[in-house]
Amino acid sequence: MKRGGAARRSWGGVRKQLFRLDVSRPALVGEPALRSELLSADQMEHYGVVLANRHRASERTLANALLARLADNEAMLAQASERLTQAVGAGHRITPAAEWLLDNDYLIEEQIRTAQRDLPKGYSRELPRLLDGPSAKLPRVYDIALETITHGDARVDGESLRRFVAAYQTVTPLKLGELWAIPIMLRLGLIENLRRVAVRVMEAWNDRNLAGLWADRMTMIAESDPKSVVLAVADMARSNPPMTSSFVAELTRRLQGQGPALALALTWIEQTLSESGLGIERLVQLEAQQQAADQVTIGNSIGSLRMLTSMDWRTFVESMSHVEQALRRDPSGVYAAMDFVTRDHYRHVVESLARRSTRSECEVARAAIDLAGGSAHSAARDTADDTAQRAVRSHVGYYLVDQGLAALERRVDARDTAVTALKRLAQRAPLTLYLGSIVVLLALLAQPLLQAVLRHGWQGWQGLVWALIAVPVILISSQLAISLVNWLVSIVVLPHMLPRLDFSKGLPPQVRTLVVIPAMLTRAQDVDALADALEVRFLANRDAHLHFALLTDFADAPSEVLESDAALLLQARQRIDALNASHPDDQADRFFLLHRPRRWNAADKLWMGYERKRGKLAELNGLLRGAGPARFLLIVGRTEVLSEVKYVITLDTDTQLPRASSSAPWRIRSIALWLTPPRSASSRATPFSSRASASACPARRARSMRNCSAATPASTPTRAPCPTSIRICSAKARSSARAFTTSMPSSRPPTAAFPKTASSATIWWRAASRARA
Structure with missing residues (x-):
């Protein structure tokens, strides 16, 4: 018994060496990995229709819970990485899934930073949210991403994703913002899945570590005093150890075949498990299956994160967008030949008009096409009008970024916001708005001087003093007001881009x-x-x-x-x-x-x-x-x-x-x-009066064409240009x-x-x- 007491004291020292992961928060426990029935590409296509019929979404704006969850996932994955690093440093054996996590820790951190950058605070608030289901109050597109991950065991395939989203949109077309959010939501879902598997890996490691400590104690006692093993088994029974597959499999591996004295512990475990209808062999099999499943899930998640980085999402969004398909029916045939930046700019205008009206994005795009088609038919009937102008009006861009925008806004009943009203005022009377802003700022800056004059009077020698003071004050205030207005204009007024053709495959003949x-x-x-x-x-x-x-x-x-x-x-x-x-x-x-x-x-x-x-x-x-x-x-x-x-x-x-x-x-x-x-x-004559910004060519040690933009009619290399704000507000795109x-x-x-x-x-x-x- 004396040797048994020494063994118990040594057990107390070993117990202190246990590395335990803090999983006390309920949100971190009991969350299974995103796994469900594996579906083929054909089955995912059918499931897309089923999911679209099941979803009920609302445009109501709610707080963004995804960023908070992402921060929580980042902290948990960092904690798991730290614990696993400590375990490896201490010489403990870790599973293949844990090795995957450690080997790709840098990639996971990079993907988390990418997700934080691509998901600004206000972005997900504009996305439709689900009203019910497991993902209630979360963006609809996030649930689509989770379903993709769940039914592929975290393996995201580009072709299967296209067919799934296309089938979903046969029932409910997705907004442009949702299509662009798909890679973001997939990244968030994969990080969520990695976090869940990491928690499972750490819990299993804790259970195996605990089993190893009990096995060490019993082995130590069996070598010194075999009769005292029954006391160690009683101590383990009183501690109520977790009868998980990890604990049972590790304890069985360490004690099986080590002698008759240690068979008592395995007998007690078998009797305890029999109450739940399980056995040691069954749990050992479950543990092997779980480890293999965790390894596959983490491997697929890492591979899918790499795929998200390499996939051409521009082509994906354009091929999936119903707005893009509508705009490609441009009567002039020009839209399809434009470059991506121009097409994306047109789509952003459609998106903005849809937010300001009760129409959907597809309805706004079709309205623009109808207006352009009407101009084309009108050109065919009325040959007396200018042919070039009629041809330009048959282009959908005339109603999205040019003079026909007002007609499109009336067609879709778009509401005027304060920003749009101010922009229109700046376009109609830029000089008045510019000078008026300077006068208002000048009046505010010179207000203390005016109050002093009114208080002390303007008679006699005081008037001369005030006049001497007023001149420099007004000059300084005017310069400050002009500088402030120019600075505000350069920030508020964005440059307008000219439409461009797509020559990415080379110059045509x-x-x-x-x-x-x-x-x-x-x-x-x-x-x-x-x-x-x-x-x-x-x-x-x-x-x-x-x-x-x-x-x-x-x-x-x-x-x-x-x-x-x-x-x-x-x-x-x-x-x-x-x-x-x-x-x-x-x-x-x-x-x-x-x-x-x-x-x-x-x-x-x-x-x-x-x-x-x-x-x-x-x-x-x-x-x-x-x-x-x-x-x-x-x-x-x-x-x-x-x-x-x-x-x-x-x-x-x-x-x-x-x-x-x-x-x-x-x-x-x-x-x-x-x-x-x-x-x-x-x-x-300006057939298409898109505005263009003007900027000077910056001085560089090695000059480059990309640093030079078109000079305005008021700016030449030998003549000082007019103020930047006036050029931005008033200069139309005349090819200088x-x-x-x-x-x-x-x-x-x-x-x-x-x-x-x-x-x-x-x-x-x-x-x-x-x-x-």
Whole structure:
């Protein structure tokens, strides 16, 4: 008995080494993993219809419980990771499911941060919520995500998800916000599932650890005093241990076959389990099955989280959206050819109008299509109206982002909010609103001075004092008021985007583009540098319908020809020929050299390139319009393809052409759209009057085209621009001469198309068919 007492004292020391997970909160206990009957893709498609008929949703706004649950899941998963790390450090054996959790801890943390970023506080409040069921008061789309996870054992498959959501929408179409929320809700559901399995893994580890401690105590007593084992079994019976599969399986593994003395403990467990109709073998089997199921669930959850990151959700949302399907019936046929950003902008307008009216998003989209279709039919009946205007009105975008928006708002009975009313006021009277805001702020800032004047009077010498004080106060207050208004306008008034075509797969033949670099040939090193830079631009922007050219002059000289001219020209020709040989194209040459001779300038009394850079662009314009090569001294490259060039991108020698920007620069994608064609400065007709923002080109060490946006008519490189707020409030999208220059008909001099202060990054457009006509 003395040795038994020592064994009991050693048991007390071992007991203190037990790592227990705090699962005292009821929400963390008894939550099974998201597992149910596994369904195939066909079965999920059928189940989508069943689920849609079962759901009853409301638009009522409720508090966001998902973010709080996500924070709770984050804390629990972090605690589980810490406990498992301690267990591994202490030499304890952990299950394969626990190893999955530890090995992918970094991924789980990253996915939690992504979920927190993608789910702002007010986002889920706009989603329809369920009125009943297990997910009552939670977003409807969250329950759809949980059902997807539950019936796939946390394995999310893209094709099965598409069929499931499509079948659901045959009964109840989902809102655009719900479709975009699907990846967010799937991520939240998978994190929830990981948390539930983690709690189950930790509870099982605690039970196995407890079984191991009892097994150690009994083994210790059996070795020293076998007769005292019965006392240890009695102690275990009095402690009421959990008869879980984890506890029983671990205790059986540790005691079975260790001797007759320890068989007493297994006999007691068998008798205790018999009261519930179970046996040791059955619980051991259940534990093995549970461990395998936990491992599969965690593995599927981790794999699905990776899939969510790699899946193209833009394509998914557009393929599932009923609004997108309605807008693609655009009578003009333009909508389907636009890029994703433009289409998404149109859909956001539909979403906003639906929130301001009693109509659904699909009904708003169909109303816009009906208006556009009415304009198309009207154009067919009434040929007296302007054909271009009628064609523009047949585009659904005219009623979503342009002048037809008011008609669409009346059609769907959209309510005016304070924000929309203020926007309309700013559009109708921008200058009045701008100056009025400055006057109101000035009055508020100068109010103390006015009160002092009224209190002390304006007579005699006091009036002179107040006048001397008022002048600087009013000047300072006016400057402060103007700065505040400009700052507020820059924050409140968002820039309007121009619609753009989708050139993500490359430039189509009808928008063949030429990238030209105006330069001067002065030294051999400069020629090599120009050729190398031209090749770099090509390598970063490979396209079958994109060509590159050096548009060069000789340096100014006192005579028409210098001795060094021939060598420089020969070197330039050889470099361009070498580039065409290195990067051959069966259809046309990729690289060109267009070199002009010197001409006498009577004003400067020098031989120089005519009109310098402006003259280069004007004479290139004439060459592209079929005027012939007479104005150029040397042309390298097969020029037949130049007759098909529609756009020219002009870059300075130090201006970069960003990678793949030629296939998707917004200037070309916007100007190629017939809704927003470029026009001459004398033209006032604006077929599609989308607004465009204006911003200056920031100074960079390495200049890039992506940093430059179209200058407004009031802003030039040689003239100070007007205040930013005035430009934002009042400037409509007129294609300025600095950003888009239209080639004039052949009866007009080519140089008339180019301002004397042409910008360094210019895209100009040639109406080839008109010019040839």
